[in-house]
Amino acid sequence: MSKTITISPVTRIEGHAKITIQLDSKGDVADVRFHVDEFRGFEKFAEGRLLWEMPGITSRICGICPASHLVTSAKAGDHILAVEIPETAEKLRRLLTLAQWLQSHALSFFHLSSPDFLLGFDSEPGSRNVFGVIAANKELARRGIRLRKFGQEIIEILGGRRIHTPWTVPGGVRDPLKPEKRDYILSWIPEAKETVMIALETIKSVHKKYQKEIPEFGNFRSLFVGLVTPDGGLEYYDGVIRIMDGTGNLIADKINPREYFEYFGEAVEPWSYLKFPYYKPLDYPQGMYRVGPLARVNICDYIETPLAEAERKEFKKLGGRVGVVNNSFYYHYARCIEMLFAVERIEQLLNDPAILSDHIRAQAAINRLEGIGCAEAPRGILFHHYRVNKDGVIQRANLIIATAQNNLAMNRTVHQIAAAFIDGKKGKIPEGVLNRIEAGIRCYDPCLSCSTHAIGSMPLRVTLFDADGILLDEVVR
Amino acid sequence: MGVVTFTMDDVQYSANEGDTILKVARDNGVHIPTLCFLEGLSPVGACRLCLVEIEGSPKLFPACTTKPAEGMIVRTQTERLKKYRKMIVELLASEGNHQCAVCVVNGHCELQDLAYEVGLDHVRFPYLYPAKTLDASHKEFVIDRNRCVLCTRCVRVCHEVEGAHVWDIANRGINCEIIADMNTPWGESDLCTSCGKCVRVCPVGALLEKGATVGELKKERGFVKVIVTARSKHEWITVEDHEEE
Numbered sequence: 001m002s003k004t005i006t007i008s009p010v011t012r013i014e015g016h017a018k019i020t021i022q023l024d025s026k027g028d029v030a031d032v033r034f035h036v037d038e039f040r041g042f043e044k045f046a047e048g049r050l051l052w053e054m055p056g057i058t059s060r061i062c063g064i065c066p067a068s069h070l071v072t073s074a075k076a077g078d079h080i081l082a083v084e085i086p087e088t089a090e091k092l093r094r095l096l097t098l099a100q101w102l103q104s105h106a107l108s109f110f111h112l113s114s115p116d117f118l119l120g121f122d123s124e125p126g127s128r129n130v131f132g133v134i135a136a137n138k139e140l141a142r143r144g145i146r147l148r149k150f151g152q153e154i155i156e157i158l159g160g161r162r163i164h165t166p167w168t169v170p171g172g173v174r175d176p177l178k179p180e181k182r183d184y185i186l187s188w189i190p191e192a193k194e195t196v197m198i199a200l201e202t203i204k205s206v207h208k209k210y211q212k213e214i215p216e217f218g219n220f221r222s223l224f225v226g227l228v229t230p231d232g233g234l235e236y237y238d239g240v241i242r243i244m245d246g247t248g249n250l251i252a253d254k255i256n257p258r259e260y261f262e263y264f265g266e267a268v269e270p271w272s273y274l275k276f277p278y279y280k281p282l283d284y285p286q287g288m289y290r291v292g293p294l295a296r297v298n299i300c301d302y303i304e305t306p307l308a309e310a311e312r313k314e315f316k317k318l319g320g321r322v323g324v325v326n327n328s329f330y331y332h333y334a335r336c337i338e339m340l341f342a343v344e345r346i347e348q349l350l351n352d353p354a355i356l357s358d359h360i361r362a363q364a365a366i367n368r369l370e371g372i373g374c375a376e377a378p379r380g381i382l383f384h385h386y387r388v389n390k391d392g393v394i395q396r397a398n399l400i401i402a403t404a405q406n407n408l409a410m411n412r413t414v415h416q417i418a419a420a421f422i423d424g425k426k427g428k429i430p431e432g433v434l435n436r437i438e439a440g441i442r443c444y445d446p447c448l449s450c451s452t453h454a455i456g457s458m459p460l461r462v463t464l465f466d467a468d469g470i471l472l473d474e475v476v477r
Numbered sequence: 478m479g480v481v482t483f484t485m486d487d488v489q490y491s492a493n494e495g496d497t498i499l500k501v502a503r504d505n506g507v508h509i510p511t512l513c514f515l516e517g518l519s520p521v522g523a524c525r526l527c528l529v530e531i532e533g534s535p536k537l538f539p540a541c542t543t544k545p546a547e548g549m550i551v552r553t554q555t556e557r558l559k560k561y562r563k564m565i566v567e568l569l570a571s572e573g574n575h576q577c578a579v580c581v582v583n584g585h586c587e588l589q590d591l592a593y594e595v596g597l598d599h600v601r602f603p604y605l606y607p608a609k610t611l612d613a614s615h616k617e618f619v620i621d622r623n624r625c626v627l628c629t630r631c632v633r634v635c636h637e638v639e640g641a642h643v644w645d646i647a648n649r650g651i652n653c654e655i656i657a658d659m660n661t662p663w664g665e666s667d668l669c670t671s672c673g674k675c676v677r678v679c680p681v682g683a684l685l686e687k688g689a690t691v692g693e694l695k696k697e698r699g700f701v702k703v704i705v706t707a708r709s710k711h712e713w714i715t716v717e718d719h720e721e722e
Binding site: 048049050052053055056057060164166169170174363391392393 | 611
């Protein structure tokens with residue numbers, strides 16, 4: 001008799017999801033599904049709204065990474081206005097994007113994932129959270145919270161508020177950066193750098209501690225997709241799309257992000273509101289690809305800041321001869337490298353006198369009826385694609401979110417972990433295994449409210465079904 | 478000119494004949510909430526927010542159109558009035574599509590200010606989510622009927638001040654809406670001089686400047702510095718130009 005195990009809700013992720021594990025008649029894991037059961041419909045209700053309102057509207061998709069939606073939406077707007085935004089506006093948008101990376105990565109690493117690393121996968125679930133971390137290592141928790149605050153403060157300084165600022169607009173940004181505010185942000189840099197270095201040390205010690213778990217944490221070859229600078233460096237705001245396979249071959253390179261639809265399709269499954277984007281030439285579901293920190297650090301040839309570049313070289317060694325890290329557990333490591341890059345790059349941007357100019361906004365009317373914006377959100381590459389009428393009213397909107405692009409890989413990861421740690425003959429999932437599955441999801445730092453453009457900050461559920469569809473076990477937290 | 482003496486909130490006031498209760502209140506620093514009223518335009522008593530109680534009458538009277546009579550006793554802040562004012566704002570909120578968070582006038586909106594003033598923390602009536610239209614055909618301005626509260630300030634300013642009479646109200650009851658030139662797209666209006674007065678007097682984000690982003694539009698409702706003469710469209714003479722001459 002086969003069984004299905006359901007984990008629901010999945011905790012310490014951004015959004016609401018559940019996992020079902022289907023066992024075959026021998027009690028082995030037959031199928032595992034990561035279901036996202038939220039729906040919101042942003043693409044639909046954006047229709048009929050004005051282009052200029054879109055950054056403000058789409059930033060409401062998410063409270064974690066509103067700045068990424070804001071920037072990407074404004075870029076789609078730039079495309080429709082057919083303007084080149086002022087140099088300072090681009091630098092300020094870059095600053096905002098990096099601040100967004102930093103605060104989101106800090107949240108993922110310190111608040112959501114560090115309880116697993118520091119307290120262990122089998123530790124008491126009641127204290128396996130950020131409060132447990134505070135109890136175990138107060139200084140690390142404090143530093144993590146302050147690092148996130150640093151990112152949030154930059155966003156607040158630029159946009160006037162920490163979340164849902166409407167500061168980035170088609171044509172540029174709304175307000176310039178004042179010199180005293182620049183100096184204030186710069187005063188944070190030493191502490192931020194130190195904290196990221198501690199995070200890097202922490203994650204490296206975790207790599208040694210969890211040698212049994214790591215090989216099963218989403219260790220498979222897939223494509224990696226992300227933006228790189230035209231000469232192959234790590235990119236976050238502009239650039240070209242690079243697609244690399246799990247052995248380091250460049251499948252496609254220098255793709256204009258505005259041609260994304262030639263390369264990526266979106267499949268739909270009846271059991272999840274989260275779509276399944278795939279690389280069109282390989283078809284669905286073989287066209288599985290991963291985006292986000294792991295992909296970005298894998299695909300780039302170099303990182304322009306020195307400390308992050310040194311870490312990248314060390315990271316590459318994990319990939320062996322081909323230099324491609326295929327194990328999703330190393331998302332955390334890549335995330336820390338990106339935090340380091342963000343801090344270094346923020347410092348560089350702020351030391352550029354051009355960041356203070358007040359020429360920050362280009363004005364134009366509707367000059368194109370279709371526009372595509374693309375940037376790297378913390379969780380991966382993000383696309384906003386709008387069609388407008390000649391008056392600037394949205395006729396159609398398509399948003400492809402980073403977490404959705406990791407959907408196939410997340411399902412694969414959950415399957416791998418379940419198969420390794422679940423003994424279906426017992427018909428139950430021990431607590432530590434449950435958390436390993438969740439931790440597998442957490443590698444991707446999925447933001448489900450973004451990816452389904454859906455509301456909610458609710459955690460996950462796991463159910464166990466037998467081959468006849470009879471519910472055997474259900475775990476709800 | 479005759480003078481009448483009356484009592485408002487237990488204080489005696491003298492009013493010139495022809496003054497409204499609202500004018501006397503404003504002249505003397507007594508706050509009565511308003512929405513459709515705008516100084517310089519004829520009052521219509523449409524929004525009912527300025528309702529006051531007059532002793533001896535069970536009816537409530539709009540302060541913007543009611544003139545005080547000798548010996549009249551007026552109350553502007555009773556519990557009954559507060560209850561009705563709050564209800565009016567709730568009804569306005571429920572019958573339009575007012576999404577402050579993503580509105581161009583967020584933080585600078587008279588309806589939002591009123592909601593704060595009457596202590597609106599939730600709406601007891603079901604939201605109607607009406608399917609309203611947005612007309613962005615004008616080169617510079619947009620009318621978003623989702624946010625319209627039908628105060629008719631735009632209708633009045635266009636007719637009484639600009640003299641163009643572009644705006645009218647179509648339909649009846651809940652289906653009322655503001656239309657341009659007997660229901661043509663605003664951009665095709667023959668009458669519109671593009672002076673922008675309607676946008677400036679609109680208390681909410683229903684009339685807006687094209688290109689305004691969320692929370693960015695601040696309306697200047699003071700003295701209008703742009704006048705339009707018999708010259709062709711967009712040939713404005715500003716007060717500053719006039720002073721230079």
